[in-house]
Amino acid sequence: MIYADNAATTKMSDAAVAAMLPYLKEYYGNPSSLYMFGQKAKEAIEEARATVAACIGAEPREIIFTSGGSEADNQAIRSAAMRGKTAGKRHIISDTIEHHAVLHTLRQLEKEGFEVTYLPAHENGIVHVDELEAAIRDDTCLVTIMYANNEIGTIQPIREIAAICKSRSVMFHTDAVQAVGHTPLNVKDDGVDMLSASAHKFHGPKGVGFLYAKRGVRLFNLIEGGAQERGLRAGTENVAGIVAMAAALKEATDHLNDNAAKLTKLRDRLIAGLSGIPHAALNGDANQRLPGNVSFCFEGIEGESLLLLLDDKGVCASSGSACTSGSLDPSHVLLAIGRVHDVAHGSLRLTLGEDATEADVDYIIAAVKDVVEHLRGFSPVWRDLCAGKAKFIL
Numbered sequence: 186m187i188y189a190d191n192a193a194t195t196k197m198s199d200a201a202v203a204a205m206l207p208y209l210k211e212y213y214g215n216p217s218s219l220y221m222f223g224q225k226a227k228e229a230i231e232e233a234r235a236t237v238a239a240c241i242g243a244e245p246r247e248i249i250f251t252s253g254g255s256e257a258d259n260q261a262i263r264s265a266a267m268r269g270k271t272a273g274k275r276h277i278i279s280d281t282i283e284h285h286a287v288l289h290t291l292r293q294l295e296k297e298g299f300e301v302t303y304l305p306a307h308e309n310g311i312v313h314v315d316e317l318e319a320a321i322r323d324d325t326c327l328v329t330i331m332y333a334n335n336e337i338g339t340i341q342p343i344r345e346i347a348a349i350c351k352s353r354s355v356m357f358h359t360d361a362v363q364a365v366g367h368t369p370l371n372v373k374d375d376g377v378d379m380l381s382a383s384a385h386k387f388h389g390p391k392g393v394g395f396l397y398a399k400r401g402v403r404l405f406n407l408i409e410g411g412a413q414e415r416g417l418r419a420g421t422e423n424v425a426g427i428v429a430m431a432a433a434l435k436e437a438t439d440h441l442n443d444n445a446a447k448l449t450k451l452r453d454r455l456i457a458g459l460s461g462i463p464h465a466a467l468n469g470d471a472n473q474r475l476p477g478n479v480s481f482c483f484e485g486i487e488g489e490s491l492l493l494l495l496d497d498k499g500v501c502a503s504s505g506s507a508c509t510s511g512s513l514d515p516s517h518v519l520l521a522i523g524r525v526h527d528v529a530h531g532s533l534r535l536t537l538g539e540d541a542t543e544a545d546v547d548y549i550i551a552a553v554k555d556v557v558e559h560l561r562g563f564s565p566v567w568r569d570l571c572a573g574k575a576k577f578i579l
């Protein structure tokens with residue numbers, strides 16, 4: 186089997202599994218307990234906090250552990266909205282290709298009286314900085330733009346966006362779930378105020394993540410209860426998960442440049458191979474994209490059938506994000522970058538892992554070519570296109 190769905194989730198690294206085991210089997214005490222046994226777990230959490238902070242250029246006290254990327258996104262956005270509301274500011278700026286963890290939180294805030302401007306991501310999936318600048322108003326309390334997109338892999342101009350927000354005194358949050366551990370990132374150099382990340386996207390366990398909030402940025406908690414995480418996130422800490430996340434992030438960060446260089450080469454080989462299929466197009470920008478991300482649309486086929494036949498050939502892939510697979514609506518991201526419904530339906534996302542090889546890539550190219558040709562063979566849409574009854578778009 187070739188696993189090419191690393192944007193949906195990744196395999197845990199050996200280092201992460203090894204790091205978490207002692208905290209499941211031996212040091213299972215509650216970190217809030219006063220005896221030594223519990224304190225050992227508490228120390229492990231603080232050590233993990235220092236490691237995670239160092240990996241992104243933050244200070245330990247700027248890291249809040251959460252249950253994952255979705256919770257971090259919710260907490261960051263809701264905190265900024267609460268602060269904004271107090272100051273009479275109810276305007277938020279985001280964009281059309283955000284993850285649902287951001288979009289659905291914003292939709293809820295709209296129902297609660299906030300106004301949201303969604304910037305277009307344009308054909309290449311990248312937000313225009315001048316359009317962001319023009320959208321900022323006196324009552325803007327938050328800009329939230331993702332670091333890198335989970336479907337089409339495009340990387341946004343985060344530094345420029347952060348600089349504009351800073352000059353206009355507007356809070357800036359970025360959903361960096363796809364970027365952390367995959368592309369060089371430093372919260373101080375980038376100038377972001379809040380950043381979300383999730384362990385299972387960088388070879389850590391599922392169900393744990395973190396929110397970076399710059400010193401001085403006030404957070405509100407979503408979950409009421411005990412005083413864990415300085416009162417900002419109640420609930421007994423996921424000690425083993427937190428320790429494993431730190432181990433995974435340390436490993437990913439230590440090897441980031443080598444992994445990115447290797448993956449970029451494989452990605453471009455895969456893109457070149459798939460580009461040989463007629464009436465196919467790459468989604469997103471060819472250069473400003475995540476090292477392992479390949480996203481294509483093929484005219485005249487259904488993405489779902491493509492995935493099932495690829496599965497038969499031992500290739501795990503996705504049509505868009507894991508969250509929209511299973512629903513018949515085409516991806517909001519592909520529609521937002523201008524793909525029409527029929528074309529957006531024929532989508533394929535392949536996200537390579539660090540252990541992928543050239544042979545894997547060549548196998549995937551051959552498999553996709555075969556399957557696309559096969560499906561087009563009995564597609565009425567394809568027949569009409571070839572007969573000139575409908576116009577090719579790609």
Ligand SMILES: *Cc1c(COP(=O)(O)O)cnc(C)c1O
Nearest residue numbers: 253254255284286335362363383
């Ligand atoms: C996966 C993902 C999330 C959600 O993270 P979870 O830890 O699964 O809640 C949010 N944003 C992006 C961009 C993602 O890829």
